Amino acid sequence: MTDGTAPMARPGRRLLRWLAAGGATALAVVLGLALALRSGAAPACAAPALAGPPAPGVAHQGKATFYDSKGAGGNCSYPAAPADRLYVALGPSEYAAGAACGGYLDVTGPRGAVRVLVMDQCPECLPGHLDLSREAFARIADPVAGIVPVSYRAVVDPKLPGPLSFRVKEGSSRWWLAVQVARHSNPLRTVEVRQSGSDTWRTAARQDYNYWLVADGVGPGPYALRVTDARGHRVTATGVRLAPGEVQGSDVRMYGGGTVTGATTRPAPAATSARPGPRPTPSPSRSAVPMPSASSAEGVPVNEPAVLDAATDERPGC
Numbered sequence: 001m002t003d004g005t006a007p008m009a010r011p012g013r014r015l016l017r018w019l020a021a022g023g024a025t026a027l028a029v030v031l032g033l034a035l036a037l038r039s040g041a042a043p044a045c046a047a048p049a050l051a052g053p054p055a056p057g058v059a060h061q062g063k064a065t066f067y068d069s070k071g072a073g074g075n076c077s078y079p080a081a082p083a084d085r086l087y088v089a090l091g092p093s094e095y096a097a098g099a100a101c102g103g104y105l106d107v108t109g110p111r112g113a114v115r116v117l118v119m120d121q122c123p124e125c126l127p128g129h130l131d132l133s134r135e136a137f138a139r140i141a142d143p144v145a146g147i148v149p150v151s152y153r154a155v156v157d158p159k160l161p162g163p164l165s166f167r168v169k170e171g172s173s174r175w176w177l178a179v180q181v182a183r184h185s186n187p188l189r190t191v192e193v194r195q196s197g198s199d200t201w202r203t204a205a206r207q208d209y210n211y212w213l214v215a216d217g218v219g220p221g222p223y224a225l226r227v228t229d230a231r232g233h234r235v236t237a238t239g240v241r242l243a244p245g246e247v248q249g250s251d252v253r254m255y256g257g258g259t260v261t262g263a264t265t266r267p268a269p270a271a272t273s274a275r276p277g278p279r280p281t282p283s284p285s286r287s288a289v290p291m292p293s294a295s296s297a298e299g300v301p302v303n304e305p306a307v308l309d310a311a312t313d314e315r316p317g318c
Contacts, residue, residue, distance in 0.1 A: 051093045051127060053100035053118070053187050053230075056154040062128030064109060064150045066137035074120030076101035076210040077180060079167075079247065081119070085135040088116040091125030097208040103187040103230075104155040107132065109140025109148050115155065118187075157231060158185045163250045164237060166225065170244045175217040179225065179240070180210055182247075184254045186229040194226070195219035196238070201226060229254060 054060055067089070069081045074089065076098065081087055088107070090100055100118045107114055107130060114136045122131040130152060134143065141148040161183050169178035181191060191212040192201040198219070204212035221242035228234040233255040240248055 052096045053090075053103060054094055054105060054152065054154040056156045056231075059151050059153050060128060061149070061151050062130060063147055064107065064130045064132050064137060064140070065147050066132045066134045066143065068134050069120065075208070076119045078119055078182065078210075081133070082117050085133050086114060086116045086139075087119045087133045088136065089120035089122040089125070089131040090118060091122050091127055091129055093127045095121040098206055098210045100187055101210040102182065102184050104158045104185060105130070105152045106155055107136070107140060107150050107152040109137075109150045110145075111142070112140050114139035115158070156186070157255060160185050160253055160256065162253075164227065164235070164252050164254060165250065166237070166240050166248045167246070168240070168242060168244050168248075169211050172242065172244045173217065174220040174242070176213075176215060177204075177218050177223075177242075178207070178211040178213045179204065179223075181212065181225070181227055184227065184229055186231045186233065186254070188227065189230050189232075190228045192226040193218050194224045196222045196224065227254070231255075 069087065071081050073080050074087070075095070088105060089095075094100060095118075103118045105116050105118065107116060114132075116132060116136045120131075122129065125131055130150060132140075137143055140150065164184060165182045167180040167182070169180065172178055177193065179191070179193065181188060188206075191204045191206075193204055193212075193214055194201045195218050202214050202218055204214050207213050221240065222238070223240045223242075224236060224238040225240055226234065226236045235252050235254055237250045237252040
């Protein structure tokens, strides 16, 4: 795929055609552009600005290709791809530095529709370009086509794959803590951490590899985690241990029962998480957390929903 370089190449070819056809007017345009560049102004066809995950309830038009994660969990750092292998990688604008991780998209193509988990980033994909798993692509189009037009939208409050799970990152200690939250289904807005016995909540910073970091640590644990998603659902889980590399299950569901507090986590099977390297093109390898079949009823947000900006800043001709 050459999407990542094409936008920068086209304007140069266009200027050559203008010079050939427009004479002095074209020359003035070129000189003006040169002066703007020297003064630090951005060119008209700058790279798309960071936009955020696809806005819920809005139909987006785009295209889809496919690749194979080989079972890995992608830039969202999940231990593995989902059991049904229905996942998607988004371009940097819609991946939004990890803000889209764990959400779902409904994608419609030439011969059907499929629901996919956002678990990876496609560095070369422009806004609107979805890189689906091979299995997901086969649900909406003939894989022989390679690339097809699609429409897609973010799913609001999809059925939950189960209670929340937590994974403390390797290298974490009482002085540096990074925690991943999984099985939340809507993208997350905030994660706050509190040392057991303390009244002070610490706001964790989202990392682009889908962990939430308190850079100066919270203490030795166990911890309470207060999780809020982009739709305003908020729950609190307690008893999360300082156990790096271990996936810890819980009894807390992100929605379906309003705010839940005091639910103690229980250990789940240990898993490892590796951040993938640079992704190859059309159908190479990239990576989501195994999703159990249990689901809960859809619920009503307990807070006002967050607004997710879906602007792409993709200008005509760029």
